[in-house]
Structures are given as structure tokens and as C-alpha cells.
Amino acid sequence: MAILIPSLEAAKIAKQKPTEGEVFLLEFLETTTTLDDDVEVYFQPCFNGDRPDIVLMSPNLGVIIIEVKDWNLSLYGIDTNNKWSVRAIYQRVKSPFQQVYAYKKNFFEIHVNGLLEKSLKSPTFFKAI
Structure with missing residues (x-):
């Protein structure tokens, strides 16, 4: 079972x-038996201003960044260039995929020293996150 940081109870009463x-x-992540005991699940961690919804970290497998959207998809539109917008006001919004990619890019370029250099040396290293 994974380790939740903060605990689910603490997350529910957070600001x-x-x-x-x-x-x-x-x-689900707290009760599933498919995750190793050393997997840490962070809820809304802060990485120098970046606040992804959920981040899973495993010393053996890498990092997974998750954006959870409780959106009513009928209120959003996606054009042929994969640009997302709120239909009623035609306001552009980042897709969940764009958000996660931006967090991933910042991990390599800003948050963790040495990741960018390792990814430049190995084309598969970028998959660690």
C-alpha cells in the first residue's frame, strides 16, 4: 500500500x-495493493509555485503527475488544433495534458538539479516522469 502525504483525513480538512x-x-491509491509500500502519494504538493493535484513517487519506478478534473465536458470545446476553451465565454484554458506536461518540464528544467542533463544524455530518461 502507498503512503499518502498528507493523510486523507488531513487533506479533507485542509484549506x-x-x-x-x-x-x-x-x-483508491491508499487502499490498492498494486502499489509497493515505498510509493509515496503527495496531494497538492508545492514545487516552487507548481501545484499538481497528485504526484506519485517511487524510488524504483519514477514519478507520475496526475491532474484530476471534475469538469462537465459538455461545457468545454476542443478545436482541430487541440486548443481547449470554455464554450460559453470562448475563453482558452490549458488542457489537463498541457498542465501535466508543463509540470513535468519544470521538474527537469527547474525543480530537480541534474535531471535535464541526464535527459539530454539519454533519450529514454525523460520517461522517468
Whole structure:
């Protein structure tokens, strides 16, 4: 079983409470037996201003960044160039995929010393996150 940081109970009473979808995923990650005991699950960690919803870290497998969206997809549009927008006001928004990619890029370029250099030396190293 994974280690939740903070605990689910602490996350539920935090200043920025988890959404229904985030609670569902955290409960699943906390109780699943498919994750090793050394996997750490962080809820809304802060990385120098970046605040992904959930980050899984494993010393053996790498890092997974997850953005949970409880969106009503009928309120959003996606054009042929994969640009997302709120239909009613035609305001552009980042897709969850764009958000996660930006977090990943920042891990390599800003947050963790040495990751960028390792990814330049090995084309497969970028897959660690």
C-alpha cells in the first residue's frame, strides 16, 4: 500500500479541500495493493509555485503527475488544433495534458538539479516522469 502525504483525513480538512474526483482517486491509491509500500502519494504538493493535484513517487519506478478534473465536458470545446476553451465565454484554458506536461518540464528544467542533463544524455530518461 502507498503512503499518502498528507493523510486523507488531513487533506479533507485542509484549506484547499480535495474535489470529489481527487478524494475518489486518493481513496483508491491508499487502499490498492498494486502499489509497493515505498510509493509515496503527495496531494497538492508545492514545487516552487507548481501545484499538481497528485504526484506519485517511487524510488524504483519514477514519478507520475496526475491532474484530476471534475469538469462537465459538455461545457468545454476542443478545436482541430487541440486548443481547449470554455464554450460559453470562448475563453482558452490549458488542457489537463498541457498542465501535466508543463509540470513535468519544470521538474527537469527547474525543480530537480541534474535531471535535464541526464535527459539530454539519454533519450529514454525523460520517461522517468
